[in-house]
Amino acid sequence: MALNICSVSKSYAETQVLTSVSLNIQAGEFLSLVGPSGCGKSTLLRTIAGLEQQDSGTVEIGGVPVDDLRPNERNVSMVFQNYALYPHMTVAQNVALPLKMRRMSWQQRLPLIGRWIPGHTHIRTSIDREVLEICQSLQLQDLLTRKPAQLSGGQRQRVALARAMIRHPAVFLMDEPLSNLDAKLRVHLRNELVALHKRLGVTFVYVTHDQSEAMTMSDRIAVMDQGHILQIGTPQELYTKPANLKVAEFIGTPKINVFQLRASSPSHFAWGHVELETTCPNQEALRLALRPEHLVMDPERLGDCGIQTAAHIARIEDHGSELLVHLTIHGYPDELFTSRVPRHDRRHALSVNQALTVGFHLKHSLFFNAHGQRIEVD
Amino acid sequence: MLALRTSTRQSLAGLLLSLPSGALLVSLYVAPMLCLLLLAFTNYEMGNVDIEWIGFSNFSRVLNDVVFKRSLWNTLLYVLIVVPLSVGGGMFIALLIHARRRTRSFYEVVYFLPVTSTLIAMATVWQFLLHPKLGPINSMLSWVGMSSQNFLGDPTLMIATLAGIGVWQLIGFNMILFLTGLSNIPKELYEAAAIDGVNHPVDRFFSVTLPMLGPTTLFVLVTSTITGFKVFDTVAVLTQGRNQSEVLLYDIYLEGFTYSNMGYASVLTLIFLLIIVGLSAWQSMHMDKKVHYG
Secondary structure, three states: OOEEEEEEEEEEOOEEEEEEEEEEEOOOOEEEEEOOOOOOHHHHHHHHHOOOOOOEEEEEEOOEEOOOOOHHHHOEEEEOOOOOOOOOOOHHHHHHHHHHHHHOOHHHHOOOOHHHOOOHHHHHHHHHHHHHHHHHHOOOHHHOOOOHHHOOHHHHHHHHHHHHHOOOOOEEEEEOOOOOOOHHHHHHHHHHHHHHHHHHOOEEEEEEOOHHHHHHHOOEEEEEEOOEEEEEEOHHHHHHOOOEHHHHHHOOOOOOEEEEOEEEEOOEEEEOOEEEEEEOOOOOOOEEEEOHHHOEOOHHHHOOOOEEEEEEEEEEEEOOOEEEEEEEEOOEEEEEEEEEEEHHHOOOOOOOOOEEEEEEOHHHOEEEOOOOEEEOOO | OOOOOHHHHHHHHHHHHHHHHHHHHHHHHHHHHHHHHHHOOEOOEOOOOOOOEOOOHHHHHHHOOHHHHHHHHHHHHHHHHHHHHHHHHHHHHHHHHHOOOOOHHHHHHHHHHHHHOOHHHHHHHHHHHOOOOOOHHHHHHHHOOOOOOOOOOOHHHHHHHHHHHHHHHHHHHHHHHHHHHHHOOOHHHHHHHHHHOOOOHHHHHHHHHHHHOHHHHHHHHHHHHHHHHOOOHHHHHHHOOHHHOOOHHHHHHHHHHHOOEHHHHHHHHHHHHHHHHHHHHHHHHHHHOOOOOO
């Protein structure tokens, strides 16, 4: 179901956590909320879930306002960062609880005596069958009688997913579900989650501080900062056309290179000591940002680069498939910039302290004004 | 110089290092117990120089001791009243207070006051409150049309009255322990429960709170039972064992220090220790299976 968030604001005491956030998520979409910690992404997710009450604004699920509904009445499921499994219950009991709460009367739920209330056995059997089905689909069928403490991190994650799936919710909410796992498992589970999203076809809202998670999994990403949504777009859009310097810096590893341009005359700017052949009227300050793969060092590719200057290699990181070369660039003595060199591009040897020429093509560069907004430059 | 293997040297060093604490442990805990065991087979009296070995006659005396049987029964009754009320009540009050923000510390202090006050001092207050003629409790009873009671003199009421004071003394302490247990329950569990539809407070209590309080409850049960069995000061101050209100510790105190029968008192102490150790061990082992440690 579609999820519409309309100018939702929220503050705790003096701190404004969400400032008039609006967001339209289509049915079946995988949308990630990313941003640095404290940007309000978790609060937004918890507001959708109904765990937090917004100060103003509305949340609609499938076109119906849910602001006055309890979390369980909103037809959403949530997976928590630390899974929040009930530690005293077995895997099967954990997964069964949402159904038990929904289908059994309070008398039937009573400990010890509940099983003697009429109808209990019938409901119990149907719940058990559904629990088994869900657990089988997540390869949990051999762990049904285990307690969460006896499970590995990845298994707990899957139990939390099973508990979220059993109610067949319209919207899945996930609050950094992979951040407690080790790196290898995290990458593996990314694929599982994407596959799960395809299979279930329901709306996923996924909170993470890890931009590479968001980039690899989402249909669209909303980048948040200080309670605002800076930009919403596909991973591709955010990478190539960031609306904002913060988005440009947040998306992509290694971080985008940002150069402060020097105003050489009104409407003319210089990159270090190289005059740029662009005009940019009415701008006091201008910054130029360049992805590491666009800062070129290869002599053969330098020919295509209109802008070139001298540089020094300060450090080389070998990542196997690629090298990250940290450079000081003429005109920016106190800063280090990064160039990404694919392994197959290393036709010439690189060494620390080596002097060389770097350059870039103007079409790859992004310009940001004094407020950090991206602007088009002639 | 002897060439010792590394493992031998290490275990020697280990023994040597644990010697001081081992010696303390033996002299402070094990030796007194052995003394107690030995005294139980003698007719030792305080201040008396000659001691005779009298075998098991102290033990056989226990079987025919009416006062001891009564004090055992009284103590059991006392424990049976104090433990459920102070544990259940402590948990209930903790649940009520836990969510309070501004008033929480006020309630904490109020309920904890009896723990910090000495009972000897408070006994005067209780004596006044429970006084058959002048006490406010009796005036309240007569106000609602009931006859006044001699709480500290009537044999059928005495143990219950003492147990009431025991609950009053213990409930604040248990409440503090439960409050700590409550604040250790992760907030996410309640949030997950809210999403799963666990909305009613009773459901929340049985699905999350009570199971998560398991370890605390076990601890509070064991310590409250031990405290219950150790009841002494209320009896010593308020009834002095009059009108058949003896309890185990008071009986031991009478035998040992008032009648100077140290040998016999040693036997009673042994029985007392066996009861406490046995009960605590049983509670821990039996409950441990049901308790989840997170």
